[in-house]
Amino acid sequence: MNVGVLSVQGAFAEMAAYWRRRGAEVFEIRQRVDLSRKIDLLALPGGESTVQGKLLADLGLFAPLKERIDGGLHVFAVCAGLILLAEKIEDAERCAEARPSCWFGVLPVAVRRNAYGRQLGSFKTVGTFDGRPGVPMTFIRAPAITVISPQVEVLSVFNGQPTAVRWKNITAFTWHPELN
Amino acid sequence: MDDRQELNRNLAQMLKGGVIMDVTTPEQAKIAEAAGACAVMALERIPADIRAAGGVSRMSDPAMIKGIQNAVSIPVMAKCRIGHIAEARILEAIEIDYIDESEVLSPADDVRHIDKSKFAVPFVCGARDLGEALRRIGEGATMIRTKGEPGTGDVVQAVRHMRKMQSEIRRVASLREDELYEAAKELSAPLDLVKFVHGNGRLPVVNFAAGGVATPADAALMMELGAEGVFVGSGIFKSGDPARRAAAIVQAVANWQDAKLLAKLSENLGPAMVGINADEIETIMEERGR
Numbered sequence: 001m002n003v004g005v006l007s008v009q010g011a012f013a014e015m016a017a018y019w020r021r022r023g024a025e026v027f028e029i030r031q032r033v034d035l036s037r038k039i040d041l042l043a044l045p046g047g048e049s050t051v052q053g054k055l056l057a058d059l060g061l062f063a064p065l066k067e068r069i070d071g072g073l074h075v076f077a078v079c080a081g082l083i084l085l086a087e088k089i090e091d092a093e094r095c096a097e098a099r100p101s102c103w104f105g106v107l108p109v110a111v112r113r114n115a116y117g118r119q120l121g122s123f124k125t126v127g128t129f130d131g132r133p134g135v136p137m138t139f140i141r142a143p144a145i146t147v148i149s150p151q152v153e154v155l156s157v158f159n160g161q162p163t164a165v166r167w168k169n170i171t172a173f174t175w176h177p178e179l180n
Numbered sequence: 181m182d183d184r185q186e187l188n189r190n191l192a193q194m195l196k197g198g199v200i201m202d203v204t205t206p207e208q209a210k211i212a213e214a215a216g217a218c219a220v221m222a223l224e225r226i227p228a229d230i231r232a233a234g235g236v237s238r239m240s241d242p243a244m245i246k247g248i249q250n251a252v253s254i255p256v257m258a259k260c261r262i263g264h265i266a267e268a269r270i271l272e273a274i275e276i277d278y279i280d281e282s283e284v285l286s287p288a289d290d291v292r293h294i295d296k297s298k299f300a301v302p303f304v305c306g307a308r309d310l311g312e313a314l315r316r317i318g319e320g321a322t323m324i325r326t327k328g329e330p331g332t333g334d335v336v337q338a339v340r341h342m343r344k345m346q347s348e349i350r351r352v353a354s355l356r357e358d359e360l361y362e363a364a365k366e367l368s369a370p371l372d373l374v375k376f377v378h379g380n381g382r383l384p385v386v387n388f389a390a391g392g393v394a395t396p397a398d399a400a401l402m403m404e405l406g407a408e409g410v411f412v413g414s415g416i417f418k419s420g421d422p423a424r425r426a427a428a429i430v431q432a433v434a435n436w437q438d439a440k441l442l443a444k445l446s447e448n449l450g451p452a453m454v455g456i457n458a459d460e461i462e463t464i465m466e467e468r469g470r
Contacts, residue, residue: 008434009197009218030435046194047218048254054216055434058427079194091253113253119277120300122187140190141255141277179190 003076004029004039006065008055010047010080011178018178019043032060041074044081046140046176049113052080053102066104075170082172083143086111090146107170108149109162115144129156129164129177136180137163143174188302188322191255191277192386195219195323195409199399199430200388202226202413206251212416215426219255219277221411222248227284227331228414228453231463236286239267242274249274257304262469263289272301278323279303283468284330284413293469296320306390308341308466310348310377314369315470317385324383326407327466328391331414333455335392335401337466342389342405353381391466394419394452396432396445403436420450 003019005012007028016026019041027037042065044052056062069075069085077085084103088110116123122140129135137156145162148154155164155171164173198218203209209220224240225233239260249256255277260267262281267288271279281294283306296303297320306327307313313324326345328338352363352374360378364371376384389402390411399410412429419425428445435441 007197009216011193011196013196014193031438031441047196048194048198050213050254051198051216051218051430054214054427055431058216058431059434118249118275119188119191119255119302120272120275122191124183124187138187138190140187140194176190179193 001025001040002027002038003041003043004034004037005043005045006052006056006061006081007045008059008061009051010045011176012045012047014178015043015045015078029061030059032064035061035064039068039073041076042069044075044077044084045178046079046081049080049083053084056084057102062102066106069104069106069169072169075172077170077172078176078178079140079142079174082107082145082174083111083113085170085172088147089113107165107167107172108152109145109165110147111143111174112146113143114141115146116142125158127156127158127163135177137175137177138179139163139175145174184300185297185320185322189385191302192304192323195255195388196386197434198409199426199433200257200409200411201416201426202411203248203417206247208417208422209248209251209256211423212426213252213254215423216430217254217426218409219257220248220252221257221259221280221413223259226414226417227465228333228418229331230284231331231456231461234463238285239264239270242270245271245276246274249276259285260294261285261288263287263292263294265294268294268299268301268303272299276301281305281321281469283327283465287468293319304388306466306469307345309344310352311367311369312470313345313383313387314367314373314377317373317383318370321385323386323388325388325390325411328389328393329458329461330391330465332392332458332461333394333415333418333453334458335394335398337458338389338391338393338402339405341391341466342402342407345387346406349377349382352377392458393429394455395425395449396428396442399429399432400436400442403433409433415453418453420452425449425452
């Protein structure tokens with residue numbers, strides 16, 4: 001499997017290592033030219049969604065990636081990546097990715113950024129993911145999924161709120177499976 | 181390592197490939213965020229002005245820091261003086277995302293640093309070489325930055341520190357296992373951390389460059405030398421067109437290997453900060469805290 005990791009900012013090296021451990025062929029996506037390679041799955045890493053969204057637009061990556069996601073390309077997104085995919089961002093009026101040119105808006109959920117507060121609110125827990133118990137889950141200044149369309153499958157839950165979801169070609173996490 | 185230390189190292193991992201910008205007002209913080217800063221450093225005076233003003237330089241007013249926390253959604257960092265436990269506790273109480281125990285401010289303790297392992301909030305510290313970096317990590321720092329020489333706009337010290345650190349890492353990685361005890365003694369660094377560097381060929385925490393970065397080319401140079409991101413202090417808001425320069429430095433860090441793009445990013449940025457040569461200054465900040 002060929003995995004393209006969006007590598008403009010954030011924990012993209014950790015995401016690349018996660019997919020290499022699973023036997024995938026991994027390459028970095030930093031510019032448009034990187035999209036000429038064969039890609040089976042797009043991985044959106046953790047980081048700052050405002051930065052990644054802006055760089056997607058500035059580097060001309062937004063439109064071609066959106067086209068592929070709309071066309072059914074598999075996407076694996078964590079934290080900031082989930083925010084880039086969400087249909088609605090609750091505090092969008094005060095954050096840079098409110099501009100539709102750098103926010104994919106394809107996953108029918110609403111998210112609240114930094115939902116657990118600042119860094120002192122970051123935490124680690126163990127939970128059930130996709131029916132598998134005992135999975136370590138690391139939340140770093142994590143977003144929360146506050147509204148979810150009934151068609152979206154919930155893969156993990158924390159305090160009654162979904163923390164990982166699957167919808168069509170997209171799997172997205174508010175926590176960091178690549179860190180454990 | 182406890183969970184808190186690990187979570188704090190994890191936050192630094194999320195900042196990688198990014199630019200952390202010094203800001204003094206909520207307006208500047210918004211400009212930095214819109215330009216693509218991955219975090220901002222809230223302080224009353226940027227290093228160039230601290231230099232110009234002279235006198236004792238302290239932690240910023242918490243009200244001023246809170247104003248910046250309310251203005252942006254990205255992480256907000258703030259500086260405390262080296263060894264100033266109380267300033268650090270105050271910054272923790274206002275839920276700062278990262279404390280920079282910084283040589284830019286006047287040191288409160290000329291011998292000891294803060295025991296950062298006693299805090300829940302994360303710390304970043306400056307270092308000029310591997311030994312200094314590992315001593316800070318031993319004290320609980322979860323992120324390192326080269327010191328450079330702040331407020332100068334002269335990148336020479338940042339280069340010197342990053343090159344030294346990287347070459348010492350390569351040297352430690354190449355040693356025989358039974359040579360690590362002597363290496364730890366030479367570096368005045370904790371043995372377990374020296375062993376980590378030996379086994380992994382890198383620091384156990386994220387390492388940014390800081391101190392003197394003023395242009396997209398400077399930022400790209402530091403990435404080339406092994407930085408995982410950059411701090412830009414005076415370089416942005418002391419320049420002619422801060423928003424444009426900030427955005428150009430962000431793109432330069434994301435694509436530091438693409439010279440054609442760097443050429444484009446470097447065009448028409450307006451005047452860079454005037455700067456002073458690092459060997460013409462009287463206050464040598466990098467020598468504070470060892």
